[in-house]
Amino acid sequence: MKKMFKKALAAILVLTMILSFAPMCFAAEESEVMTECGGECEYAPSIVIPGLFQSDNRMYDENGNEMLDANGRPLRQLFLNVTAGDIVKIVFKAIVPFVLSLVLQHDIGLSKTVASVVADIFGGNATGNDGKHINNIDVIRYPSSLATCTEEEKKTVYNTVPIEDYANIAGEDHLYFFTYDSFGSISAIADELYQFIQTVKKETGHDKVNIVPISQAGSISNALIGRYTEEMARDLNRIVYIIPALDGSWLITKIFNGKFIKEDEMLYKNLFPSIFGENEQGLAYFVNVALRLLSKDMAYAIIDETVQALVDTLLVNCTCIWGLVSESDYQELYDKYLKGGEREAVRKEVEFYHESRVNLKQNLTTLKEAGVEIFDIIDYDYKFYPLFPGWDEVNADGIIQLDSTSFGATSAPVGEALPEDYVEAGTYCTCTDGHSHMSPERTVDASTGFLCETSFYFRGQDHEGTGRNDVIMRLAIDLLTDENFKSVHTYPDKYPQFNVGRESKGLRNNELPAAKKVDLSTLSEEDAAELQAAIAECEAVLEETVVDIEKYYAAEERLNNILIKIGVRGAPVPPSESSVKLTNFLQKVSDWVYENVGPRGFSDVFRFKHREW
Numbered sequence: 001m002k003k004m005f006k007k008a009l010a011a012i013l014v015l016t017m018i019l020s021f022a023p024m025c026f027a028a029e030e031s032e033v034m035t036e037c038g039g040e041c042e043y044a045p046s047i048v049i050p051g052l053f054q055s056d057n058r059m060y061d062e063n064g065n066e067m068l069d070a071n072g073r074p075l076r077q078l079f080l081n082v083t084a085g086d087i088v089k090i091v092f093k094a095i096v097p098f099v100l101s102l103v104l105q106h107d108i109g110l111s112k113t114v115a116s117v118v119a120d121i122f123g124g125n126a127t128g129n130d131g132k133h134i135n136n137i138d139v140i141r142y143p144s145s146l147a148t149c150t151e152e153e154k155k156t157v158y159n160t161v162p163i164e165d166y167a168n169i170a171g172e173d174h175l176y177f178f179t180y181d182s183f184g185s186i187s188a189i190a191d192e193l194y195q196f197i198q199t200v201k202k203e204t205g206h207d208k209v210n211i212v213p214i215s216q217a218g219s220i221s222n223a224l225i226g227r228y229t230e231e232m233a234r235d236l237n238r239i240v241y242i243i244p245a246l247d248g249s250w251l252i253t254k255i256f257n258g259k260f261i262k263e264d265e266m267l268y269k270n271l272f273p274s275i276f277g278e279n280e281q282g283l284a285y286f287v288n289v290a291l292r293l294l295s296k297d298m299a300y301a302i303i304d305e306t307v308q309a310l311v312d313t314l315l316v317n318c319t320c321i322w323g324l325v326s327e328s329d330y331q332e333l334y335d336k337y338l339k340g341g342e343r344e345a346v347r348k349e350v351e352f353y354h355e356s357r358v359n360l361k362q363n364l365t366t367l368k369e370a371g372v373e374i375f376d377i378i379d380y381d382y383k384f385y386p387l388f389p390g391w392d393e394v395n396a397d398g399i400i401q402l403d404s405t406s407f408g409a410t411s412a413p414v415g416e417a418l419p420e421d422y423v424e425a426g427t428y429c430t431c432t433d434g435h436s437h438m439s440p441e442r443t444v445d446a447s448t449g450f451l452c453e454t455s456f457y458f459r460g461q462d463h464e465g466t467g468r469n470d471v472i473m474r475l476a477i478d479l480l481t482d483e484n485f486k487s488v489h490t491y492p493d494k495y496p497q498f499n500v501g502r503e504s505k506g507l508r509n510n511e512l513p514a515a516k517k518v519d520l521s522t523l524s525e526e527d528a529a530e531l532q533a534a535i536a537e538c539e540a541v542l543e544e545t546v547v548d549i550e551k552y553y554a555a556e557e558r559l560n561n562i563l564i565k566i567g568v569r570g571a572p573v574p575p576s577e578s579s580v581k582l583t584n585f586l587q588k589v590s591d592w593v594y595e596n597v598g599p600r601g602f603s604d605v606f607r608f609k610h611r612e613w
Contacts, residue, residue, distance in 0.1 A: 034145065035173045039205020043170035044237040045145075046480050047200060048161050048177050049193070051215025051243075052324075053078070055179035059124060060136040079124030079135075090117050101298060105603040111301040115309035122310065125183045127317040131346045132185070139181050144203060147173035161214065162467055162505070166477045176200055182216060186319040187349045190223035197235050208237035210480050215400070215463070218244025219323030219353070225363045226356020233370035240479045241376040243397060243466050246360065247404035248326040250396075254388035256311060256325055256333050261303050263389055264599030267291070269590070270386040279575065285586035289593050295601040319349040326404065330354055360407075361450055373486070375454045375479050377472055378405045379461040379501060381443055383414045395443065399463035402444070406457075409449035417442040428452045435489065439498045446497065453487045460549075461501025468505035471545050493546070500547040507556050512538055514568055515559060527566050534559040 033039060056076045059067045067075045070083040094117065097109035126134045146154055146167060157177045158164050167175045178196050180189045200209050213221040218241060225232050254260045261267055268288060276284035291299055315321045316337050325333055334354075338347045356363070364374060379397035386392070395402040395411035402411045410425065412418045422445070424438050429447040431437075437447040439457065446452045456475060466472055475495050479485055488497040515535050520528040534555070541548075541555045563569040575583075597605055 033205035034147075034203045035205055036171065037205070039207070041170075041174075042483065043174055043481055044208050044210050045174040045176065045200050045204040045206055046166060046170070046210040046212060047193075047197065048157075048163060048175070048212045049214060049217035049220060050160055050177070050179065051217055052182050054160050054214075055182065056140045057181060058138050058140060060138070062136075064136075075124070078122065080121065082121060093117065102293065105295045105298070105601070105607075107298045107301045110298065111305040114302050115305035118306050119309040119313040123313055126313050127183065129317055129342045129346065131317055131319055131343075131349060133181075133183070137181065139179050139184075141179050142177045143199075144176075145173045145200075146175045146177065147171070160467075161212075162473055163212075163477065165474070166480055169477070169481045174204060180220065180320075182320055183314065183318045184320050185349060186220065186223045186323045186353050187227070189220055189320065190227050193220065193224050194228050194231065201235065208235060210238045210240065211236065212240045212242060212476065212480070213244050214242045214466075216245055216320075216324060218246045218405075219248065219320075219357075222246065222356050222360055223323065223353055225367065226352070226359060229363045229366055233367050233372060236367065236372045238480065239367075239372065239374045240476050241374070241405075242472070242476060243377065243379055243400065243405050243463055245324055245400050245404055246407050247357065247401075248324045249400045249404065250326060250394070251384065251387065251399060252315075252321060252324040253326045253329045253333075255307060256315065257329055257336075258304070258307070259388050260307050261387055266386045266389075266391075267299065267303075268599040269594050274386050282579070282583035282586045285583070285590040288590040289586075292593065292597065292601045295603050296599070299601065317343065317346050319346060319353065322346075322350045323353050326401075327354075327357055364450070373454070374451055376406065376449075376451045376456070377476060378402065378409075378455060378457045379463060379466060380406075380411065380439075380457055381414050381459045382462045382501075397461065397463040397466075406444075406446065406449040406455060407451055409452070409455070410445040412443050415443075418445065431489075437497065444498075453489070455497070456488065456495060457498045458501040459498065461503075465501070465503045468503035469501055470504045470508060470542065471499065471502065471547060474545060495545060499545075500549050502547050502549055502552050504542060504552070507538060507559070508542065511556070511559055511563065511569075515563060518566065518568060523566055527562065530562045531566065534562050 035041075035045075037043075057079075059075050059079055061067055067079075069075050094110070094113050097113045100108035101110040124135055125137075128134050142149060142153065142157065146157060149157070149172075154172075161177075163175070176196070178193055180192070197209055197211075201207060211221065221239065221241075221244070261271060268291065272284040272287045273281055294302070334350065337343070338350060368374060380395055380402045382396060382398045384391040384394070384396045384398060384401075393413050395414055397405065402409055408427075410418070422442075424436060424445050425448045426437075427448045428450055429435075429437055430453055437452050438445055439459070441459070443459070444457060446455055446457065449455055458469065458472060461469055461472070478495070485491065488495070512535065515531060515538075518531060520531070523531065537555045538559050541552050560569065564571045
């Protein structure tokens with residue numbers, strides 16, 4: 001989710017700057033049981049429900065043909081297809097308002113032009129007031145188990161959610177992947193998921209299934225459980241949430257309520273360095289300075305108009321996105337966008353989802369009383385992007401605030417501790433042995449989270465990298481396959497309630513396999529011994545599920561060093577001296593301008609505007 005969000009945000013902002021400066025094939029019909037076990041094994045089948053933009057969509061033209069991009073490849077999620085010819089048209093469309101606005105230092109149609117262009121670019125996903133797509137869009141689905149999928153389809157699923165080890169234990173005929181349209185109807189998706197669960201039961205012969213809602217799918221599961229509470233109490237064995245948006249994301253909420261990129265320091269100093277890559281920092285500092293070619297009023301007008309255009313085009317009619325609006329802001333946004341007017345279909349769906357979320361605690365209690373076991377895997381202590389006021393005052397995983405993913409845990413801001421006089425609340429703690437649900441660094445009191453006895457936390461793990469965290473995936477798989485695994489108290493030495501994030505995908509999938517393929521007979525005795533020792537150290541550290549991050553980094557570095565020495569890998573190429581000097585120079589210029597010109601345009605200085613800085 002975060003990667004897609006970051007790419008989309010970067011695309012919008014960079015485009016803005018350029019312009020400123022120039023129902024499913026519902027699974028199978030009723031059929032015979034398709035599993036080897038016939039429904040008699042110990043493993044309940046599991047349905048993985050991925051996060052935002054992790055399901056591929058297709059778009060069709062008026063003749064029913066799948067639409068292709070300029071390179072002849074099928075258009076997929078977000079449907080971005082800007083050709084060189086389109087760029088020329090955009091430039092011509094923007095050139096007059098740009099020149100006039102730059103010369104006169106007033107917004108002479110520039111903000112509206114930028115907003116309309118951005119809306120057009122992302123408009124392939126637009127929905128109408130009925131909550132349905134304007135274009136002919138469908139989701140690429142996996143209507144049966146992975147055992148029936150092609151190798152290419154399996155590769156896609158496992159690249160999205162690396163859960164191969166579950167299939168190795170329970171069998172691919174017990175693993176399902178439910179895709180959905182992130183810009184779709186949340187109630188329709190809930191209905192579709194309910195039907196999918198019935199199909200899985202028929203195909204596997206099992207009378208209960210596990211579901212694994214990831215990120216945005218947390219809101220999908222809210223809708224499912226809200227509409228089919230009694231049925232889910234009957235049909236579900238376990239729910240294993242992974243970084244779920246149980247109460248939306250502040251990133252989406254702040255876009256909706258117009259509080260997105262609203263602070264001067266955010267816009268003129270922190271924003272671009274935070275969203276540009278490590279090797280693009282020089283460009284980010286250049287943009288910090290170049291932004292001042294526009295007056296402050298113009299810069300904010302362009303942002304406001306562009307964000308509002310995206311809300312109007314993509315978000316306000318999309319009930320799946322409404323599922324990512326935090327409950328604390330729901331009423332204000334409902335009154336702003338949905339109260340009265342022409343959006344009756346959207347309004348009814350949003351009201352249904354709102355009711356589902358308000359009743360979530362009660363609904364989950366109903367499930368638990370029926371024997372459904374519910375677990376939650378949470379990332380924390382990773383800051384939001386600096387995109388809205390208060391971004392650094394709340395604990396998060398970069399995309400979703402901790403209060404949402406943990407269903408109510410109390411926390412201090414990232415890197416801070418709760419007050420010294422804070423006493424663990426124990427709100428939902430059922431321990432009788434004095435067990436503490438306070439994180440070791442006193443950042444999180446998990447006892448106020450509704451699922452505190454079955455919630456696992458990973459400090460410093462960002463949302464985007466969760467799938468690359470091998471410990472998280474092993475934890476999820478063990479929760480899905482080990483019926484004796486009941487809570488954070490079951491295996492505290494293997495899976496403590498509070499752990500540390502690590503992303504080992506590169507080491508596991510690249511470095512270690514490459515190291516093991518080396519012909520030791522071609523190496524000196526010393527290098528062969530070092531390679532074998534480095535491999536052993538990496539394998540040992542990867543076996544550890546209680547993460548010592550410094551130990552992990554040391555093992556990874558040791559292996560990389562010997563691989564570089566023996567020529568299997570090339571040494572990292574540092575940026576050129578001239579590039580480093582240019583980046584440092586641009587950073588100094590950016591800092592100097594911020595200190596001496598302030599958060600405003602150059603023209604504002606001469607007009608003595610915005611003195612409050």
